Amino acid sequence: MLNETLSASMWKRFVQEGVLDSTRMNKRISESWIRCKQAVVNPYSGTGRSVLSGKAFDSQKQKSRQWLELTLPHVRKLTSFIEDTGMLALLIDPEGYVLSMNGQSPVLQRAREINFVEGVRWTEEEVGTNAIGTALYAGEPVMVIGTEHYSVASHHWSCSASPIRDEQGQLLGIVDLSCPIERTHPYMLAIVSTLAYTVEQEWKRRRQQDELELIRTAWEQLETVFPGVIVNERQQIVLANKAVREKTAPSSGRWTYPDFLREYGYAERQRTPVYSRQHGGLLGYAIMLSEPSRRSLLPASFSAQPIRFGGETGVSSVFRQVLQQIERISRRSINVFLKGESGTGKELVARAIHDNSPCNNGPFIAVNCGAIPKELIESELFGYAEGAFTGARRHGYKGKLVQANGGTLFLDEIGEIPPQMQVALLRVLQERKVTPIGSSAEIPVQLRIISATHRDMSQMVKEGTFREDLFYRLHVYPLSIPPLRERKEDIPHLVRYYCQKNNLDVPMFPELIDQFMHYDWPGNVRELFNVLERLSVMTEEEIPLLLPELFGGDFGLLAATAATTEWDGRSSSREESWSYREQLEKQSIVQALHKTNGSASAAAKLLGIPRSTFYRKLQKYRL
CATH class of the missing domain: 1.10.10 (Arc Repressor Mutant, subunit A)
Structure with missing residues (x-):
């Protein structure tokens, strides 16, 4: 009762005055409260607003059909436990929509009072801090009890949620147990975590079985003199026939089908869907290939690039110079400072530097300094030890600096970090050691730091808002990324690349390309890609x-x-x-x-x- 009263008073003070004692709260809850306040979520409401029904709801469920079919039998095994404890079991998709809700009628009725129903979107943006929305954001199991919820509508509820991921770490959905607060069970979080792990293992086995069935079924259709590939439903090439293997270089990892077409110049001639005899779902495609038509108005992909680059390089001399600098920089582990307007592709360039460096097998960790609340950036970068504060994770948290050890840390919008953090970051650059919050142990790190900003850092140094010594530690090799208006000859190549990569059907009249070439593109490459998305749905x-x-x-x-x-x-x-x-x-x-x-x-x-x-x-x- 004392903890509940304390939490209620903390909630009231934060909502009314904006004062938060984060040392007395779970880190994920305090982070979420701050996000909700910044997003202007109404703390005095919190009932469901966006509810899908009818065909819209059926369409949303269809997107998650496979993992739902896999997960629902496991949820049904918990029916007696759910009914005895007065809980609700829910399955939620990656967008936050509740696709399935099971429980006894009295509890379902209480849930309906706050519009907590099937089809509702239960995210932080919609209803404030809650286990479902916060687990979606944090990507880890979360439990939220009573007044830990940001909005009053959920103050009489307790909920635990855990993400379910596929074999590649991509989010499939969320499993959640919710109940009135007086029915809170001490093992709720453990139950949803175990259930999520069970589903993930079964999903992995199902994928392996599906892939074997896809290869067995599709292979006979590829044994011809024509080039052909087998592609799974995630657009990955799982097998190529001899006619393809003889003309393509071996590659580690898997090609995505669009990247393969772009790299080797094949065009799709015939596509045959392959369905499972076991569960009836789509497994993938057997695809016959032919040489592409050269009548396109857009240029062919520029393939003579000397380095690995994750996007389209084009042909402009200014960007070729950037690529040359990337190749030169990558050989050494010096810090790099990227300068460029918003939308020019700074993170893509940072990743290219990493991918072409000797430490390319190490991690590439990207952090947007401007997107992290100033109160949380220290723990996010440096991590913390077990017991560093109330609500800290049991085994502590490994900060981004340690996560990037042996690889590259990309600090985007570096000009946004607060002054006190500038001092701490400078010490890491000087001593190559990290001390987590609440610990006296120093962790040695070896990493390259690539920083980026669209702001004038020299002016910030003059104004005293950014430390001069830190600036020169980061500013070892400045690399300017040109805006799109200075590399307009790349526009047709970028258009071709983006449309091909995303299967966009955009009618490319010569006059439209000409209009593209005369526009100044203040939003740079990001604006170009947004325009292509809009054009793809126009007649x-x-x-x-x-x-x-x-x-x-x-x-x-x-x-x-x-x-x-x-x-x-x-x-x-x-x-x-x-x-x-x-x-x-x-x-x-x-x-x-x-x-x-x-x-x-x-x-x-x-x-x-x-x-x-x-x-x-x-x-x-x-x-």
């Missing part, structure tokens, strides 16, 4: 009209200028029967004249076309 007729909105208006009236061109490459000589695009063009001209009160010169300027061209259009459309 060809919509693209000319929506381009101004697509580029935030910076393109001017592209709807009109795009409409002045025959996008399909055919010229029109009809005087009376205009095509759809000609009708769009005429409409744009009429709108421009209306906005400029009939001034032809002003309308031409508004549309961004020469006056002579504008007058010819007026004659053509008899305006």
